[in-house]
Amino acid sequence: MIKLHGPQGAVEPQAQAPRAAYPSDVVWIDLDDPSAEEAERVEACTGIRVPSRKALSEVENSSRLRRLKTGFSLSTPMVTFDKLDTQLKPLGFVLTRDRLVTVRFHKLRAFAEVKKRIDAGDGPGTTSTEIFLLLMEELVDSLADSLEDMGADLDELSTRIFDFDVRSGAPAGDTKLRNQTPRRRDLALRRILRGIGRRGKTLGKIRSSLLGLERILPFVANECEHILGEEQVPRFEAVRRDIASLDEFEIRLSENVQFLLDATLGLISIEQNNTFRVLTVASVVGIPPTLIASMYGMNFKHMPELEWAYGYPYGLGLILVSAIIPIVFFRIRGWL
Numbered sequence: 001m002i003k004l005h006g007p008q009g010a011v012e013p014q015a016q017a018p019r020a021a022y023p024s025d026v027v028w029i030d031l032d033d034p035s036a037e038e039a040e041r042v043e044a045c046t047g048i049r050v051p052s053r054k055a056l057s058e059v060e061n062s063s064r065l066r067r068l069k070t071g072f073s074l075s076t077p078m079v080t081f082d083k084l085d086t087q088l089k090p091l092g093f094v095l096t097r098d099r100l101v102t103v104r105f106h107k108l109r110a111f112a113e114v115k116k117r118i119d120a121g122d123g124p125g126t127t128s129t130e131i132f133l134l135l136m137e138e139l140v141d142s143l144a145d146s147l148e149d150m151g152a153d154l155d156e157l158s159t160r161i162f163d164f165d166v167r168s169g170a171p172a173g174d175t176k177l178r179n180q181t182p183r184r185r186d187l188a189l190r191r192i193l194r195g196i197g198r199r200g201k202t203l204g205k206i207r208s209s210l211l212g213l214e215r216i217l218p219f220v221a222n223e224c225e226h227i228l229g230e231e232q233v234p235r236f237e238a239v240r241r242d243i244a245s246l247d248e249f250e251i252r253l254s255e256n257v258q259f260l261l262d263a264t265l266g267l268i269s270i271e272q273n274n275t276f277r278v279l280t281v282a283s284v285v286g287i288p289p290t291l292i293a294s295m296y297g298m299n300f301k302h303m304p305e306l307e308w309a310y311g312y313p314y315g316l317g318l319i320l321v322s323a324i325i326p327i328v329f330f331r332i333r334g335w336l
Helices: 036-046 109-120 128-162 182-223 232-296 311-333
Strands: 002-006 009-011 028-032 065-067 071-082 085-096 100-104
Touching (some): 028 036, 071 128, 085 182, 109 128, 128 182, 128 232, 182 232, 232 311
Antiparallel strands (some): 002 028, 065 071
């Protein structure tokens, strides 16, 4: 899909001939998941080569930041949230003195916000570099919002982990779940572990987006200095400082994710230790009765208890006492 924008807002593409040059007031050409025909049409109308998705997906720095005859080609992976999942898709910019061409393959809130600002006359949007700056600011702002939401999610997850009662598998004080089975406790810990994994994966994709923007901004500020206005240079620097602060915040969140992962694995280890402890107690409790039963099961003719009228109840009582004594001992020691 091709969307044209000028200083006053959107320009209807139907008003243009299919291969005619776009009017001079078209400053921003936004290609949303373009087809090959749409890319060829933009190239024919503007003379600007539109990079393909494969070219924008290149990972080496020389492919992401390139100088062209007419301007500069820039690309970065950008994270998006679709159906409770995160995806990392390429985002491309072709920046010239007169026009900005953006190539994207997913919906981005930053683009919608910039279009609203241009339509409402909120902020400069008369040149390609001004629109590029607006997009950079909104992209950084959207990543900041994502990191803030991630921080809140991790706080909630931290509460779930450290209020988790290892005996019941429920948060402390929750009487409804006091008698959960080990299987349900195991499922609860599995859900927590999956939640940590999802957030760690999302943070990794946000980190990739921040790294891409962090490389683009100094390159544009240095290489495009001849087309930047004096008032735009400090704005570039402000965005760079914002990205640096987000990098630090993302590092702290990543450390928090690792800490919560270690804590959850510790809880799982405690659950496993509890299971082995029960098995150990059961095996120890069963040893003395087995020993006594096996002793009285020996086929010796002269055994005092064989001729005793109370020999059988005595043997049963001895077996019972030998089983109770280890239970009491482990109870006193705090194992049960």
